[in-house]
Amino acid sequence: MExxxxxxxxxxxxxxxxxxxxxxxxxLRKATAEKWKMLYNVPDMSPALINCTGCREEGAKLAHWxxxxxxxxxxxKGFNTCDECKDLEECSIISGVLKFxxxxxxxxxxxx
Numbered sequence: 001m002e003x004x005x006x007x008x009x010x011x012x013x014x015x016x017x018x019x020x021x022x023x024x025x026x027x028l029r030k031a032t033a034e035k036w037k038m039l040y041n042v043p044d045m046s047p048a049l050i051n052c053t054g055c056r057e058e059g060a061k062l063a064h065w066x067x068x069x070x071x072x073x074x075x076x077k078g079f080n081t082c083d084e085c086k087d088l089e090e091c092s093i094i095s096g097v098l099k100f101x102x103x104x105x106x107x108x109x110x111x112x
Contacts, residue, residue, distance in 0.1 A: 003107065004018075007082055008070045008071075009083070012053075012054035013054075016031070016050075017029075017052045021059075029047040032050045056081075070082065081108060
């Protein structure tokens with residue numbers, strides 16, 4: 001399986017937003033928007049917002065990309081991903097992602 005690891009350790013290759021973008025799949029955009037409305041409590045999420053190639057790839061980005069605290073922190077330290085940070089497992093900025101998605105930590109550690 002392809003891996004495209006984001007700053008936070010999530011695998012963008014398996015993300016519905018990226019898959020919908022790469023395949024120009026409007027039905028998947030719609031389904032993803034509906035799912036994310038509930039999952040992330042974003043009532044104004046629309047299919048038009050589901051357009052992303054991955055946070056570390058060229059191309060379209062989700063609106064959240066500009067203000068993602070994890071990405072901003074990593075970039076401010078000159079890191080590609082959080083695996084480069086000695087405080088990774090104690091970091092309060094990434095802790096929510098690691099709790100929600102434990103495989104993110106596994107993905108980050110596999111980059112070393």
